[in-house]
Amino acid sequence: MKKILVAGALALALSGCASQQPEAPFTLTLAHINDTHSHFDPSDAPLTLDGQRVYTRLGGFPRLLNYANTLREQAKLADQPLLFVHGGDAWQGSGYFQLNRGAMNADLLSRLGLDAMVPGEHEFDLDNQRLAAFIEGVNFPVLAANLNVSRDPALSGAANLHPYVLYAFDGNDKERLESMDDAGRDPVVAIIGLLPEEMGELGTSTGGLRFEHELETAQRTVNALRAQGVKHIIALTHLGLERDQRLAARVNGIDVIVGGRSETLLGDFSDLGLGNNPPYAQLITNPDGRAKTCVVQAGHFAQAMGRVSVTFSRDGRVTRCEGGNTLLTDGEFYHDIRRGEQHRLSPAAQQRLRQLVAADKRLAVVAEDAELRRHIDEQYKPALTRAYGAVLGHVPATLSHRGLPGRDGSQSELAPLVAASQLYWVNTPEVQAVTGRRADVALVSASAVRTQLEPGELRQGKVRQELLPFATPLSLVSLTGRQLAGLLLETINGALTDDKRAQAFPYMAGLRYQFDETRKGAGFLRQIEVRQGERWVKLDPNASYSLVLNAYHASGNDGWNTLFQAQQVLTDRIDLARVNGRLMAFPVARLSQTGNNAIEAHYINQPLNCRAAGVRCNTDAEAFEDYVQQRRPLLTPLADTGITLNRL
CATH class of the missing domain: 3.60.21.10 (Metallo-dependent phosphatases)
Known part of the structure; x- marks a missing residue:
């Protein structure tokens, strides 16, 4: 029986004499x-x-x-x-x-x-x-x-x-x-x-x-x-x-x-x-x-x-x-x-x-x-089995994900792990041999993490196709301590102010802070510290810090404007991708904004074209895969995310 489902016409469709139904x-x-x-x-x-x-x-x-x-x-x-x-x-x-x-x-x-x-x-x-x-x-x-x-x-x-x-x-x-x-x-x-x-x-x-x-x-x-x-x-x-x-x-x-x-x-x-x-x-x-x-x-x-x-x-x-x-x-x-x-x-x-x-x-x-x-x-x-590949590790209990932390203290369990994986990966000998740098801090927007993880086997395809599906290269870029603090204020306040920007909330590794909300959608950073070896050291406004994050946010998208502003004239940023299996660094000279407000990266030498044959840009997923296999084959939440967010 074909029906066009218009609720207002339903009574007409059902009209007729009431059938006699049994009384039992x-x-x-x-x-x-x-x-x-x-x-x-x-x-x-x-x-x-x-x-x-x-x-x-x-x-x-x-x-x-x-x-x-x-x-x-x-x-x-x-x-x-x-x-x-x-x-x-x-x-x-x-x-x-x-x-x-x-x-x-x-x-x-x-x-x-x-x-x-x-x-x-x-x-x-x-x-x-x-x-x-x-x-x-x-x-x-x-x-x-x-x-x-x-x-x-x-x-x-x-x-x-x-x-x-x-x-x-x-x-x-x-x-x-x-x-x-x-x-x-x-x-x-x-x-x-x-x-x-x-x-x-x-x-x-x-x-x-x-x-x-x-x-x-x-x-x-x-x-x-x-x-x-x-x-x-x-x-x-x-x-x-x-x-x-x-x-x-x-x-x-x-x-x-x-x-x-x-x-x-x-x-x-x-x-x-x-x-x-x-x-x-x-x-x-x-x-x-x-x-x-x-x-x-x-x-x-x-x-x-x-x-x-x-x-x-x-x-x-x-x-x-x-x-x-x-x-x-x-x-x-x-x-x-x-x-x-x-x-x-x-x-x-x-x-x-x-x-x-x-x-x-x-x-x-x-x-x-x-x-x-x-x-x-x-x-x-x-x-x-072909598409999802090898088992990387196991998830003993559900790893949840959310954008803005709740007033009850609940936070994403996955985004800090993604940040930790990126900080670990860029500091491995293989990657440092290509970049010549060591990263101090990793930042991950909640929007970059696309699913939670259920208990059981974690396969490569789950990471590449569902958890981090955008095939985004990782970037290394330097900011001063003052710029880094400004970026945190910008993204945290933005997430508190606008529900649509809540998913751009920053999670991190190698950094910890306390933020106090003083009025709806605004507050201040009481404390920011950077990890140096086994110690936590107060953020120096004048010092330079090397950040690792995905290229989309490194360009200042998703409301991370401080990064765009810091790279309009000159930047030391490098993007990381594999070309025919070999990890390569793609230096960026500066960023600009096109007429339709899209942000464009201008590369110094060969531009990074993620659609080109033999180019694989999903180093964000690669970092997570290596981290699980080499450091956390039983993938459990981190004991400390570094985030203390005191909400009103």
Whole structure:
């Protein structure tokens, strides 16, 4: 059934005589996942079990499929209705997506046996032609009630994109309906899809799409479905937990909200080392003060599956909503993320932990579906292995990234490591033989770091294609202490003043400072020190310091204007790149600004052309790779980032 998703026309599309629905109580099971982010393989994950930190592997699509099939078989034996849905953001998140875009998701999601999916913001990251191909390529309906596609040439004709879908149940038997006219006396469940109304700002490529108000669309859709005779309504959303709760509190008639986007593993997992999150299957009273809505969500990265059982009264209201999230483990436990044979727990310890898992409803040992595992390994894994190359090291726990440090003291864990890698690399004998210099300080803009790192193996391709994907040469340039202090003030104040510049906040190595915010968006540097050997020495305003940073920021882009101003007449800067495998220095004479405000580097001899054959400019990534292999094969956060930012 083809639909142009204009929310205002929905009531007309649903008009008609209300069907007669049965008066008997009805119980429905919902299995659900969300924010899988192309984690088709299992994720290495730390857990706390029996009071000890251990490493196992969680989830992955073959394990999801096996567990979903188990739930389906249980429902079939009990002759109970079951639906399996996805709360959005299947795209992005792994090397598989970088290589295959939406095509692999369409293939593997179709093999899971889903009954519906709502798009997330990352489904809009490419272009609408690719999104349309994905939607038309899956074997389940994609739902978005508040998405208006009438002005978009790619999606306006998408026959598999709907505001809602109807399923009728006769026990475990399920039939998708075109309309309530076909329902008879079987119970009918409607699933509506809802996206963030600000999706046009979240998605990088939304073309001519318009996103309608989520609350108004939800209430209008529910009213029209109720008028048609639908008693059981599920909202499949990609709004985030807080907005799911708001939706439940402000819209009448939604029975269950299955959400995504905030990636919340609902339930208390604190004793497992995964936090105490809000309760699973929370019941929230509707505005009418009578009915209640049950809210669920299932974490991220295909690590867990949620299962909720919902019982309805004769008039269609929720009387019981119970269930939980289950983490799906391979049942193998190690005391080190590297998972070598020497790291494996003893057979007795393995058996003890498996017994604990068997007794815990939040965990399940689940084997992978053999056929889906084979399909991934044969069709997709070889290209991933070729593209992502050698293992550089291992990440024991998630390394987070953010721009501006928070008022609670939280900072990027990755950006300081990137800065440390650059300072280490330029001071190695090989690089110093080319530059003839030693760097004192490394600076990294938060915007240069493009992803966080999840636990598990760190491969070369992860660094080059995802963490530091811009293939940017490193630069060495000298500033006086006074200029360096000015650069810090400029970038810190800019990040505090303008949300758009928060991602240009400077992280560093070889330098430490204390900054006190005195009013909103402004403050002063109380102390700046530079590391000299094993000592910290106060910054000398008149001394010259050698900085290493990527060439983009070395030219003063991203609001780092002090660097541009310091190099307009003369500079000692050199950019570092490899030519036919050989590391070479490209001296810069000065910088200038073109008519469209682009900054241009004028080289003394041969200009650096990163597009030329044999030229490889990604020395920023090379530095990080060497640092991990040679200094931090177990990549953990630095004990001290050097940043003390006292925010108001």
